[in-house]
Amino acid sequence: MLIIGIAGGTGSGKTTVTRRVMEMLGNEQIIMIPQDSYYRDNSHLPLEERQKINFDHPRSLEFSLLNDHLDALCRGESVQMPQYSYITCTRDDEYIKVKPARVIIIEGILILSNEELRNRMHIKAYVDADPDDRLSRVIQRDLEERGRDIGEVLSRYYDTVKPSHLQFIEPTKRYADIIIPRGGRNEVAIDMLVSSVEKHLKFY
Numbered sequence: 001m002l003i004i005g006i007a008g009g010t011g012s013g014k015t016t017v018t019r020r021v022m023e024m025l026g027n028e029q030i031i032m033i034p035q036d037s038y039y040r041d042n043s044h045l046p047l048e049e050r051q052k053i054n055f056d057h058p059r060s061l062e063f064s065l066l067n068d069h070l071d072a073l074c075r076g077e078s079v080q081m082p083q084y085s086y087i088t089c090t091r092d093d094e095y096i097k098v099k100p101a102r103v104i105i106i107e108g109i110l111i112l113s114n115e116e117l118r119n120r121m122h123i124k125a126y127v128d129a130d131p132d133d134r135l136s137r138v139i140q141r142d143l144e145e146r147g148r149d150i151g152e153v154l155s156r157y158y159d160t161v162k163p164s165h166l167q168f169i170e171p172t173k174r175y176a177d178i179i180i181p182r183g184g185r186n187e188v189a190i191d192m193l194v195s196s197v198e199k200h201l202k203f204y
Contacts, residue, residue: 008169065082
Protein backbone atom coordinates (compact mmCIF):
# COMPACT_ATOMS: atom_id res chain seq x y z
CA MET A 1 0.00 0.00 0.00
CA LEU A 2 1.32 3.42 -1.03
CA ILE A 3 0.48 6.45 1.14
CA ILE A 4 0.64 9.93 -0.40
CA GLY A 5 0.26 13.18 1.51
CA ILE A 6 -0.94 16.32 -0.28
CA ALA A 7 -0.63 19.41 1.93
CA GLY A 8 -0.78 23.18 1.41
CA GLY A 9 -2.51 26.27 2.71
CA THR A 10 -6.24 26.86 2.84
CA GLY A 11 -7.50 27.52 -0.70
CA SER A 12 -4.22 26.50 -2.33
CA GLY A 13 -5.77 23.94 -4.67
CA LYS A 14 -5.03 20.72 -2.77
CA THR A 15 -8.38 19.17 -3.62
CA THR A 16 -7.96 20.02 -7.31
CA VAL A 17 -4.53 18.39 -7.36
CA THR A 18 -5.87 15.33 -5.54
CA ARG A 19 -8.71 14.91 -8.03
CA ARG A 20 -6.35 15.23 -10.98
CA VAL A 21 -4.00 12.61 -9.54
CA MET A 22 -6.91 10.24 -8.94
CA GLU A 23 -8.22 10.77 -12.47
CA MET A 24 -4.81 10.14 -14.03
CA LEU A 25 -4.08 7.02 -11.98
CA GLY A 26 -7.59 5.59 -12.07
CA ASN A 27 -10.03 6.03 -9.20
CA GLU A 28 -10.59 2.30 -8.78
CA GLN A 29 -7.21 1.75 -7.06
CA ILE A 30 -7.16 4.92 -4.91
CA ILE A 31 -8.95 6.13 -1.80
CA MET A 32 -8.79 9.69 -0.50
CA ILE A 33 -8.84 10.49 3.21
CA PRO A 34 -9.47 14.18 3.96
CA GLN A 35 -7.82 15.62 7.04
CA ASP A 36 -11.04 17.53 7.72
CA SER A 37 -12.83 14.33 8.72
CA TYR A 38 -10.55 14.07 11.75
CA TYR A 39 -11.25 17.39 13.43
CA ARG A 40 -12.02 16.77 17.09
CA ASP A 41 -15.63 16.46 18.12
CA ASN A 42 -16.58 19.61 20.00
CA SER A 43 -20.19 18.77 20.80
CA HIS A 44 -19.48 19.28 24.51
CA LEU A 45 -18.94 23.01 23.89
CA PRO A 46 -21.65 25.65 23.37
CA LEU A 47 -22.13 26.64 19.72
CA GLU A 48 -20.68 30.09 20.37
CA GLU A 49 -17.46 28.53 21.66
CA ARG A 50 -17.32 26.01 18.82
CA GLN A 51 -17.47 28.80 16.24
CA LYS A 52 -14.30 30.32 17.74
CA ILE A 53 -12.22 27.18 17.21
CA ASN A 54 -9.05 27.68 15.19
CA PHE A 55 -9.25 24.91 12.57
CA ASP A 56 -5.79 25.88 11.30
CA HIS A 57 -4.07 24.81 14.52
CA PRO A 58 -2.63 21.26 14.83
CA ARG A 59 -4.34 20.64 18.17
CA SER A 60 -7.76 20.91 16.47
CA LEU A 61 -7.13 17.51 14.85
CA GLU A 62 -7.28 13.99 16.27
CA PHE A 63 -4.10 12.75 14.60
CA SER A 64 -4.02 9.63 16.78
CA LEU A 65 -7.29 8.39 15.26
CA LEU A 66 -6.12 9.18 11.72
CA ASN A 67 -2.86 7.27 12.30
CA ASP A 68 -4.76 4.32 13.79
CA HIS A 69 -7.04 4.23 10.75
CA LEU A 70 -4.07 4.27 8.37
CA ASP A 71 -2.48 1.38 10.24
CA ALA A 72 -5.72 -0.59 10.06
CA LEU A 73 -6.04 0.01 6.31
CA CYS A 74 -2.43 -1.12 5.84
CA ARG A 75 -3.36 -4.35 7.65
CA GLY A 76 -6.16 -4.87 5.14
CA GLU A 77 -8.95 -3.81 7.50
CA SER A 78 -11.82 -1.41 6.74
CA VAL A 79 -12.35 1.65 8.94
CA GLN A 80 -15.28 3.90 9.86
CA MET A 81 -14.15 7.39 8.85
CA PRO A 82 -15.88 10.20 10.78
CA GLN A 83 -17.58 13.12 9.08
CA TYR A 84 -17.26 16.70 10.30
CA SER A 85 -19.70 19.58 9.91
CA TYR A 86 -18.37 23.12 9.68
CA ILE A 87 -21.88 24.40 10.27
CA THR A 88 -22.23 22.85 13.74
CA CYS A 89 -18.47 22.37 14.37
CA THR A 90 -19.16 18.79 15.51
CA ARG A 91 -18.82 15.30 14.11
CA ASP A 92 -21.85 13.90 12.35
CA ASP A 93 -23.58 10.79 13.66
CA GLU A 94 -22.93 9.00 10.36
CA TYR A 95 -19.60 7.48 9.34
CA ILE A 96 -18.20 6.45 5.97
CA LYS A 97 -16.83 2.93 5.57
CA VAL A 98 -13.41 3.06 3.92
CA LYS A 99 -11.94 -0.11 2.47
CA PRO A 100 -8.23 -0.74 1.81
CA ALA A 101 -6.85 0.21 -1.59
CA ARG A 102 -3.54 0.12 -3.37
CA VAL A 103 -3.05 3.89 -2.93
CA ILE A 104 -4.18 6.16 -0.11
CA ILE A 105 -4.10 9.93 -0.58
CA ILE A 106 -4.28 12.00 2.60
CA GLU A 107 -5.19 15.61 1.87
CA GLY A 108 -5.19 18.57 4.26
CA ILE A 109 -3.54 21.75 5.44
CA LEU A 110 -1.84 20.28 8.51
CA ILE A 111 -0.97 16.72 7.53
CA LEU A 112 2.77 17.42 7.35
CA SER A 113 2.79 19.00 10.82
CA ASN A 114 2.46 15.64 12.57
CA GLU A 115 5.67 13.60 12.64
CA GLU A 116 3.95 10.24 13.14
CA LEU A 117 1.69 10.88 10.17
CA ARG A 118 4.60 12.09 8.00
CA ASN A 119 6.52 8.92 8.79
CA ARG A 120 3.68 6.84 7.35
CA MET A 121 3.81 8.65 4.00
CA HIS A 122 5.85 7.40 1.05
CA ILE A 123 5.42 10.60 -1.00
CA LYS A 124 4.80 14.06 0.43
CA ALA A 125 3.59 16.94 -1.77
CA TYR A 126 2.95 20.58 -0.89
CA VAL A 127 0.62 22.66 -3.04
CA ASP A 128 1.80 26.28 -3.05
CA ALA A 129 -0.27 29.27 -4.17
CA ASP A 130 -0.27 33.06 -4.05
CA PRO A 131 -1.88 34.37 -0.81
CA ASP A 132 -4.33 36.56 -2.76
CA ASP A 133 -5.48 33.56 -4.79
CA ARG A 134 -5.94 31.51 -1.63
CA LEU A 135 -7.95 34.29 0.03
CA SER A 136 -10.32 34.58 -2.94
CA ARG A 137 -10.96 30.83 -2.84
CA VAL A 138 -11.49 30.90 0.93
CA ILE A 139 -14.07 33.68 0.56
CA GLN A 140 -15.97 31.83 -2.17
CA ARG A 141 -15.91 28.50 -0.30
CA ASP A 142 -16.96 29.87 3.08
CA LEU A 143 -19.80 31.90 1.58
CA GLU A 144 -21.14 29.01 -0.48
CA GLU A 145 -20.43 25.98 1.71
CA ARG A 146 -20.13 27.13 5.32
CA GLY A 147 -22.88 29.67 5.69
CA ARG A 148 -20.65 32.61 6.66
CA ASP A 149 -20.96 36.22 5.57
CA ILE A 150 -18.11 38.23 4.05
CA GLY A 151 -17.36 40.01 7.34
CA GLU A 152 -17.00 36.72 9.22
CA VAL A 153 -14.78 35.26 6.50
CA LEU A 154 -12.39 38.21 6.42
CA SER A 155 -12.26 38.51 10.19
CA ARG A 156 -11.47 34.81 10.55
CA TYR A 157 -8.87 34.98 7.79
CA TYR A 158 -6.86 37.80 9.36
CA ASP A 159 -7.37 36.68 12.98
CA THR A 160 -6.60 32.97 12.66
CA VAL A 161 -6.16 31.62 9.11
CA LYS A 162 -3.30 33.84 7.99
CA PRO A 163 -1.31 33.78 11.29
CA SER A 164 -1.76 30.01 11.60
CA HIS A 165 -0.68 29.51 8.00
CA LEU A 166 2.57 31.35 8.68
CA GLN A 167 3.16 29.55 11.98
CA PHE A 168 2.00 25.97 11.35
CA ILE A 169 1.43 25.32 7.64
CA GLU A 170 3.98 27.21 5.54
CA PRO A 171 6.92 25.79 7.58
CA THR A 172 5.87 22.21 6.72
CA LYS A 173 6.84 22.88 3.12
CA ARG A 174 10.35 21.78 4.06
CA TYR A 175 9.11 18.22 4.58
CA ALA A 176 7.70 17.93 1.06
CA ASP A 177 9.31 15.74 -1.59
CA ILE A 178 7.46 17.63 -4.33
CA ILE A 179 6.31 21.26 -4.29
CA ILE A 180 3.52 22.20 -6.70
CA PRO A 181 3.50 25.96 -7.41
CA ARG A 182 0.34 27.70 -8.69
CA GLY A 183 -1.97 25.09 -7.20
CA GLY A 184 -4.18 22.89 -9.33
CA ARG A 185 -3.36 24.73 -12.55
CA ASN A 186 0.20 23.42 -12.71
CA GLU A 187 -0.17 20.44 -15.03
CA VAL A 188 3.60 19.92 -15.35
CA ALA A 189 4.07 19.56 -11.59
CA ILE A 190 1.01 17.31 -11.32
CA ASP A 191 2.46 15.10 -14.08
CA MET A 192 5.70 14.90 -12.07
CA LEU A 193 3.76 13.82 -8.98
CA VAL A 194 1.85 11.17 -10.93
CA SER A 195 5.10 9.87 -12.48
CA SER A 196 6.61 9.60 -9.02
CA VAL A 197 3.57 7.69 -7.78
CA GLU A 198 3.70 5.30 -10.75
CA LYS A 199 7.39 4.68 -10.08
CA HIS A 200 6.73 3.87 -6.42
CA LEU A 201 3.80 1.61 -7.29
CA LYS A 202 6.20 -0.81 -8.93
CA PHE A 203 7.49 -1.65 -5.46
CA TYR A 204 4.16 -1.75 -3.56
